[in-house]
Amino acid sequence: MKKLGELDSYAKVEAFIKEHELSFLYVSRPDCSVCHAILPKLQTLLDHFPQMELGQVNALEVEEIAGHLSIFTAPTLLLFVEGKEYLREDRFVRFADLEEKLKRIYELYTSH
Numbered sequence: 001m002k003k004l005g006e007l008d009s010y011a012k013v014e015a016f017i018k019e020h021e022l023s024f025l026y027v028s029r030p031d032c033s034v035c036h037a038i039l040p041k042l043q044t045l046l047d048h049f050p051q052m053e054l055g056q057v058n059a060l061e062v063e064e065i066a067g068h069l070s071i072f073t074a075p076t077l078l079l080f081v082e083g084k085e086y087l088r089e090d091r092f093v094r095f096a097d098l099e100e101k102l103k104r105i106y107e108l109y110t111s112h
C-alpha cells in the first residue's frame with residue numbers, strides 16, 4: 001500500500017508539489033465516509049505507479065486549500081506533474097477510469 005504523507009499546512013502542500021515531479025494530493029475530511037472508503041483503494045492503485053508520491057490534506061485543518069486549489073467537495077484527488085495540475089477527480093471516483101488516465105499520464109511522463 002502506497003505510503004501516505006500528511007500535509008497539515010498549505011505551505012507543506014506547496015512544498016510537496018514542488019519537491020516531487022509526480023505528486024498526487026488526496027484532499028479529504030474526517031467526517032466524510034466516502035473519503036474513508038476511497039483512501040485504501042487509492043493507496044493500492046498508486047502502488048502501480050512507483051514514481052508518484054501521495055500526500056493527504058485534511059480540508060478542515062488546511063482551510064485555505066479550498067481557495068488556492070478551487071476545491072469544493074471531499075474527497076478531491078489531484079495529480080500534479082512538475083507542479084502543474086494534470087488530473088482532478090472528486091467525490092465519487094470511478095477507479096477503472098482513474099487507473100486508465102493515470103496509466104496514460106505515467107507512461108507519457110516516464111517514457112522520455
